[in-house]
Amino acid sequence: MSLLKRLSGEVSTPNNHQDGGAGMLRSPSTPVKRVPTPVQPTGTDTYQDLKSRVQAKLLSTLDPSMDVTKVAEVRRTIQELFEQILNEENIVLSRPERARMYEQIVAEILGFGPLQPLLEDDTITEIMVNGARNIYVERRGKIQRVPLSFEDNDHVMRIIERIVAPLGRRVDESSPYVDARLPDGSRVNIVIPPISLVGPVITIRKFARNPITVDQLIQFGSITPEAIQFLDACVKARINIVISGGTGSGKTTLLNVLSGFIPPDERIITIENAAELQLRQEHVVTLESRPPNIEGRGEITIRQLVINALRMRPDRIIVGEIRDEAALDMLQAMNTGHDGSMTTCHSNSPRDTLARIETMTMMAGMDLPSRAIREQIASAIDLVIHQERMRDGTRKVVSISEITGMEGEVITMTDLFVFEQTGYENGKVIGRLRPTGLRPKFMEKIESAGIHLPPSIFGMMERRR
Numbered sequence: 094m095s096l097l098k099r100l101s102g103e104v105s106t107p108n109n110h111q112d113g114g115a116g117m118l119r120s121p122s123t124p125v126k127r128v129p130t131p132v133q134p135t136g137t138d139t140y141q142d143l144k145s146r147v148q149a150k151l152l153s154t155l156d157p158s159m160d161v162t163k164v165a166e167v168r169r170t171i172q173e174l175f176e177q178i179l180n181e182e183n184i185v186l187s188r189p190e191r192a193r194m195y196e197q198i199v200a201e202i203l204g205f206g207p208l209q210p211l212l213e214d215d216t217i218t219e220i221m222v223n224g225a226r227n228i229y230v231e232r233r234g235k236i237q238r239v240p241l242s243f244e245d246n247d248h249v250m251r252i253i254e255r256i257v258a259p260l261g262r263r264v265d266e267s268s269p270y271v272d273a274r275l276p277d278g279s280r281v282n283i284v285i286p287p288i289s290l291v292g293p294v295i296t297i298r299k300f301a302r303n304p305i306t307v308d309q310l311i312q313f314g315s316i317t318p319e320a321i322q323f324l325d326a327c328v329k330a331r332i333n334i335v336i337s338g339g340t341g342s343g344k345t346t347l348l349n350v351l352s353g354f355i356p357p358d359e360r361i362i363t364i365e366n367a368a369e370l371q372l373r374q375e376h377v378v379t380l381e382s383r384p385p386n387i388e389g390r391g392e393i394t395i396r397q398l399v400i401n402a403l404r405m406r407p408d409r410i411i412v413g414e415i416r417d418e419a420a421l422d423m424l425q426a427m428n429t430g431h432d433g434s435m436t437t438c439h440s441n442s443p444r445d446t447l448a449r450i451e452t453m454t455m456m457a458g459m460d461l462p463s464r465a466i467r468e469q470i471a472s473a474i475d476l477v478i479h480q481e482r483m484r485d486g487t488r489k490v491v492s493i494s495e496i497t498g499m500e501g502e503v504i505t506m507t508d509l510f511v512f513e514q515t516g517y518e519n520g521k522v523i524g525r526l527r528p529t530g531l532r533p534k535f536m537e538k539i540e541s542a543g544i545h546l547p548p549s550i551f552g553m554m555e556r557r558r
């Protein structure tokens with residue numbers, strides 16, 4: 094991509110105002126007028142003014158046809174021009190200020206402006222922009238404000254344009270919120286005024302370059318080694334699993350870890366809204382749903398992909414998240430020999446998970462009686478693992494429950510592991526995921542897969558033979 098193309102979505106139109114109103118985005122095809130701008134230090138310059146003017150002069154001098162994908166080369170050219178401008182204009186900056194301004198200008202030209210250093214910081218898992226002046230991040234489960242800001246709401250909108258334009262998406266008054274993705278796979282949600290009253294809002298769930306491992310889950314206290322041993326056996330024995338929990342409770346992360354237990358000789362089909370799973374196995378087919386285009390056409394739903402996956406000779410179907418009528422097809426897949434399937438579902442408790450799956454199945458409009466749907470759920474799903482984001486920011490598995498059948502109109506569940514909180518000390522939740530002393534009914538399935546689990550895993554004493 095040429096520099097001109099990249100920048101052509103970036104210059105504000107004269108009627109762009111700081112109010113962050115919709116319509117701030119200009120058409121990416123509007124040509125950019127490139128007039129060299131002299132830098133005029135006024136003596137009363139703030140750092141921000143100075144940076145903006147050095148940047149403007151630098152941009153007016155850069156070759157617009159330069160290929161910005163050649164990052165190292167572009168960085169070198171920017172560095173040379175930057176030094177030259179500072180010298181020509183007699184701008185004196187301390188060494189750290191100079192380095193900071195150079196990096197910020199590079200981030201504006203090649204990256205995502207003030208978001209760039211946050212995107213490069215591996216300790217940050219989430220970035221939240223609430224208008225130009227308020228940027229928050231999440232580190233180790235805790236939200237904190239960072240001392241960074243955009244110049245104004247127009248600046249935020251230019252970065253938003255840079256995120257959505259390459260995807261052929263648009264954010265404006267007619268579609269004031271959009272889901273998008275950064276080139277590194279990070280998930281982005283954008284909401285602009287008038288829907289947002291605080292200016293343009295960007296929420297980024299960063300793509301983990303190094304996905305959380307089983308050992309880390311244990312080390313973080315998210316799960317116990319015994320529960321992991323049990324879940325490993327469940328995955329290998331092709332138990333159908335739903336991982337449930339609230340937003341950001343770590344469902345996808347756990348799904349990724351559990352998927353790692355699938356034997357390497359199986360054909361796995363993953364279906365997601367935005368591909369987040371990072372399976373290590375070789376034989377994986379990754380499918381991603383697609384939102385409608387600007388004309389409202391071309392949508393491919395999770396439901397269509399689940400139906401299609403059945404024709405792809407899957408050994409396992411893994412659906413990133415069930416959030417609509419695709420639940421019906423997922424249940425049917427689980428009930429028709431595609432054992433060992435896994436998915437996640439947004440919910441507040443294991444029981445709520447079942448209620449939501451029932452509601453989502455009804456959305457398929459098949460007019461099935463509740464009882465029939467519940468029977469489908471009870472026979473399709475074997476295990477519900479519920480995860481929570483605790484008040485100290487940690488993510489923990491709080492229950493592992495088996496679906497045992499139906500009693501009258503009600504699906505019956507048995508808790509096999511339950512998190513017992515024993516205290517809250519120094520801002521930390523104290524407790525442990527404990528076995529309840531009950532063995533799952535599907536134990537036979539685990540044993541017939543050749544896996545022997547000691548009864549102690551379930552909190553039972555091993556019987557002498």
Ligand SMILES: Nc1ncnc2c1ncn2[C@@H]1O[C@H](COP(=O)(O)OP(=O)(O)OP(=O)(O)O)[C@@H](O)[C@H]1O
Pocket residue numbers: 218219299301305310313315338339340341342343344345346347439487488489
């Ligand atoms: N056990 C864990 N310990 C610490 N951090 C975790 C854990 N699990 C997940 N995380 C972090 O929490 C964030 C949310 O994780 P994840 O995407 O798995 O949650 P989710 O429940 O699938 O989210 P959503 O509902 O938004 O899809 C990520 O940044 C992830 O790295």
